[in-house]
Amino acid sequence: xxxxxxxxxxxxxxxxxxxxxxxxxxxxxxxxxxxxxxxxxxxxxxxxxxxxxxxxxxxxxxxxxxxxxxxxxxxxxxxxxxxxxxxxxxxxxxxxxxxxxxxxxxxxxxxxxxxxxxxxxxxxxxxxxxxxxxxxxxxxxxxxxxxxxxxxxxxxxxxxxxxxxxxxxxxxxxxxxxxxxxxxxxxxxxxxxxxxxxxxxxxxxxxx
Amino acid sequence: xxxxxxxxxxxxxxxxxxxxxxxxxxxxxxxxxxxxxxxxxxxxxxxxxxxxxxxxxxxxxxxxxxxxxxxxxxxxxxxxxxxxxxxxxxxxxxxxxxxxxxxxxxxxxxxxxxxxxxxxxxxxxxxxxxxxxxxxxxxxxxxxxxxxxxxxxxxxxxxxxxxxxxxxxxxxxxxxxxxxxxxxxxxxxxxxxxxxxxxxxxxxxxxxxxxxxxxxxxxxxxxxxxxxxxxxxxxxxxxxxxxxxxxxxxxxxxxxxxxxxxxxxxxxxxxxxxxxxxxxxxxxxxxxxxxxxxxxxxxxxxxxxxxxxxxxxxxxxxxxxxxxxxxxxxxxxxxxxxxxxxxxxxxxxxxxxxxxxxxxxxxxxxxxxxxxxxxxxxxxxxxxxxxxxxxxxxxxxxxxxxxxxxxxxxxxxxxxxxxxxxxxxxxxxxxxxxxxxxxxxxxxxxxxxxxxxxxxxxxxxxxxxxxxxxxxxxxxxxxxxxxxxxxxxxxx
Numbered sequence: 027x028x029x030x031x032x033x034x035x036x037x038x039x040x041x042x043x044x045x046x047x048x049x050x051x052x053x054x055x056x057x058x059x060x061x062x063x064x065x066x067x068x069x070x071x072x073x074x075x076x077x078x079x080x081x082x083x084x085x086x087x088x089x090x091x092x093x094x095x096x097x098x099x100x101x102x103x104x105x106x107x108x109x110x111x112x113x114x115x116x117x118x119x120x121x122x123x124x125x126x127x128x129x130x131x132x133x134x135x136x137x138x139x140x141x142x143x144x145x146x147x148x149x150x151x152x153x154x155x156x157x158x159x160x161x162x163x164x165x166x167x168x169x170x171x172x173x174x175x176x177x178x179x180x181x182x183x184x185x186x187x188x189x190x191x192x193x194x195x196x197x198x199x200x201x202x203x204x205x206x207x208x209x210x211x212x213x214x215x216x217x218x219x220x221x222x223x224x225x226x227x228x229x230x231x232x233x234x
Numbered sequence: 235x236x237x238x239x240x241x242x243x244x245x246x247x248x249x250x251x252x253x254x255x256x257x258x259x260x261x262x263x264x265x266x267x268x269x270x271x272x273x274x275x276x277x278x279x280x281x282x283x284x285x286x287x288x289x290x291x292x293x294x295x296x297x298x299x300x301x302x303x304x305x306x307x308x309x310x311x312x313x314x315x316x317x318x319x320x321x322x323x324x325x326x327x328x329x330x331x332x333x334x335x336x337x338x339x340x341x342x343x344x345x346x347x348x349x350x351x352x353x354x355x356x357x358x359x360x361x362x363x364x365x366x367x368x369x370x371x372x373x374x375x376x377x378x379x380x381x382x383x384x385x386x387x388x389x390x391x392x393x394x395x396x397x398x399x400x401x402x403x404x405x406x407x408x409x410x411x412x413x414x415x416x417x418x419x420x421x422x423x424x425x426x427x428x429x430x431x432x433x434x435x436x437x438x439x440x441x442x443x444x445x446x447x448x449x450x451x452x453x454x455x456x457x458x459x460x461x462x463x464x465x466x467x468x469x470x471x472x473x474x475x476x477x478x479x480x481x482x483x484x485x486x487x488x489x490x491x492x493x494x495x496x497x498x499x500x501x502x503x504x505x506x507x508x509x510x511x512x513x514x515x516x517x518x519x520x521x522x523x524x525x526x527x528x529x530x531x532x533x534x535x536x537x538x539x540x541x542x543x544x545x546x547x548x549x550x551x552x553x554x555x556x557x558x559x560x561x562x563x564x565x566x567x568x569x570x571x572x573x574x575x576x577x578x579x580x581x582x583x584x585x586x587x588x589x590x591x592x593x594x595x596x597x598x599x600x601x602x603x604x605x606x607x608x609x610x611x612x613x614x615x616x617x618x619x620x621x622x623x624x625x626x627x628x629x630x631x632x633x634x635x636x637x638x639x640x641x642x643x644x645x646x647x648x649x650x651x652x653x654x655x656x657x658x659x660x661x662x663x664x665x666x667x668x669x670x671x672x673x674x675x676x677x678x679x680x681x682x683x684x685x686x687x688x689x690x691x692x693x694x695x696x697x698x699x700x701x702x703x704x705x706x707x708x709x710x711x712x713x714x715x716x717x718x719x720x721x722x723x724x725x726x
Contacts, residue, residue: 153406157399160395160399166391169395173395173398173399173402176399176402177402180402180405180406180409183406183409184409184412187409187413187416188409188412188413188416191361191409191412191424191425192361192424192425194294194362195359195361195362195364195365195424195425198361198362198365198369199364199365199368199405201365202365202368202369202372205369205372206368206371206372206394206398209372209375209376209394210394212376213375213379213387213390213391213394216379216382216387217387217391220382220383220384220387221384221387226391229387229388229391229392230388231384231385231388232385232388232389232392232467232468232471232472234467234527234530234531234536
């Protein structure tokens with residue numbers, strides 16, 4: 027579990043460094059694979075079969091369908107990359123480190139009784155870094171990547187504190203995430219067609 | 235009861251699937267209006283069933299007076315929105331704003347949107363409620379983007395990003411609640427409301443407080459409470475008018491409902507004071523934020539959207555007061571706002587189609603140009619600003635009076651002052667639009683009969699319930715207020 031938590035932190039850290047969209051999607055894919063592995067490992071420890079189902083779904087949805095759709099979108103965009111993030115890679119990485127320190131400190135204070143401290147702390151860090159990416163990146167794809175990172179973080183948090191939600195709710199969440207990405211990819215395609223770009227900083231007509 | 239719930243849940247998705255298959259426009263319209271009317275009837279039957287037999291609880295499903303009230307809101311608005319769409323979207327297709335081939339998709343999304351809202355209202359489990367709320371965002375995003383022009387895309391993107399981030403925070407809060415439940419030894423029925431309430435004496439207060447923060451911010455975003463309301467004016471103004479009506483009247487109410495349900499657990503653990511203070515704060519803030527934007531607004535639909543922020547604020551204020559009178563007012567206000575605001579969005583849709591502009595200053599001489607729709611528009615504006623004897627006045631009055639009765643005269647006076655500002659702003663724009671001579675070169679098209687009927691029906695409801703509250707409705711509101719009292723009143 028410690029190794030997996032460490033890998034998750036690395037993936038989040040790398041996400042703050044990359045400005046290339048396809049690299050970001052690949053990191054996301056790896057991150058989701060780690061989440062699936064963590065889910066399977068936790069299921070093995072607890073001897074619960076429903077967690078293997080969840081692990082399998084994570085692989086199919088988050089390491090399969092979602093990266094596939096995002097990569098197709100990237101290919102369509104050709105040379106687009108994150109040119110002017112609000113905070114540059116160095117600043118983002120610093121913020122990511124701060125998020126990690128913060129989340130470890132938070133866990134120490136807020137949930138001292140939790141067994142797998144590393145997993146919970148990395149989950150909280152993932153949520154914070156994901157939110158940071160959404161706020162500071164302007165490319166539609168980077169924002170989607172940030173959103174999935176937040177979702178992954180929440181998933182690991184649920185996994186490490188409660189052994190995951192009941193399967194029916196879990197299924198609902200997977201379905202929602204899948205539809206969410208589908209809807210956002212459709213919107214990003216349309217943005218590209220209407221604005222010739224998916225840089226969301228051009229979206230500033232609606233005010234007041 | 236069980237059969238009614240399953241039918242009400244099953245009909246919209248079936249209609250959605252059928253809408254995608256049907257090609258003939260006339261049949262599409264009739265089928266959807268008939269299906270929505272049936273759904274509406276089923277929600278009324280459910281409410282009657284709750285009044286007769288008491289709350290229904292069975293497995294994952296749960297319907298009590300509070301859910302029944304919201305079911306009636308969603309059912310009624312789905313019906314009027316579909317009826318309105320029957321003429322409005324037809325005209326949009328004829329004028330070339332949307333491709334005629336997309337009409338089937340539009341109705342399918344509308345029915346799915348209605349389904350997700352109904353599902354939220356009959357879910358017993360806090361986890362499934364979350365799944366449902368997330369699904370409402372997904373079903374409505376493409377409706378917000380439906381014109382697929384630049385502004386609509388911008389609005390839809392902001393809508394989906396802001397609401398998803400908010401709703402993920404709510405998921406974080408829900409996971410924390412589940413953790414608290416497990417820590418207290420209640421693993422048998424994860425996130426079931428009944429199980430959690432039974433366990434509330436043993437839940438860790440710190441964890442619940444942490445969860446409360448995320449849940450309030452998360453669902454508050456979806457409900458359009460300031461300062462998380464930023465998606466709302468964009469989405470409401472860019473969506474097709476019937477969709478704006480559903481977003482404003484039904485979706486915001488559903489989000490409030492889920493918030494209330496979650497706060498029920500929180501109050502049981504922490505007591506009412508903390509929850510009430512937060513609701514009062516967000517309530518006053520939402521009204522205060524909306525007023526300046528309404529005074530300088532030039533886009534008629536944005537004006538109505540900010541009015542929705544204001545009204546969600548008023549309901550939140552009523553919830554925060556937490557006295558029986560305030561909660562009766564809040565329950566009544568949810569219903570009144572939903573119906574009155576949907577009528578306003580329908581009428582603004584008719585007006586925009588005629589004037590081909592959303593700009594308030596370019597719309598002159600409504601009385602002369604379209605006497606029927608113009609008169610209805612004036613009545614609807616008078617209703618929404620709270621003019622007696624229309625129903626919105628009574629719910630607003632109950633909430634303001636409750637503030638004074640609860641020993642919070644400063645808050646009550648502040649709210650009254652802000653409401654006076656809203657009144658001035660809305661009436662100024664409304665009278666400007668009403669009088670004067672209509673510009674030359676208006677579109678010749680007359681508003682469709684279905685569109686006028688939808689708006690007229692909603693207005694008749696507002697006027698009718700203002701003059702006389704039927705015993706059944708009063709009973710439903712009283713019981714819903716009692717449910718709210720259990721959730722946020724804090725006197726267990």
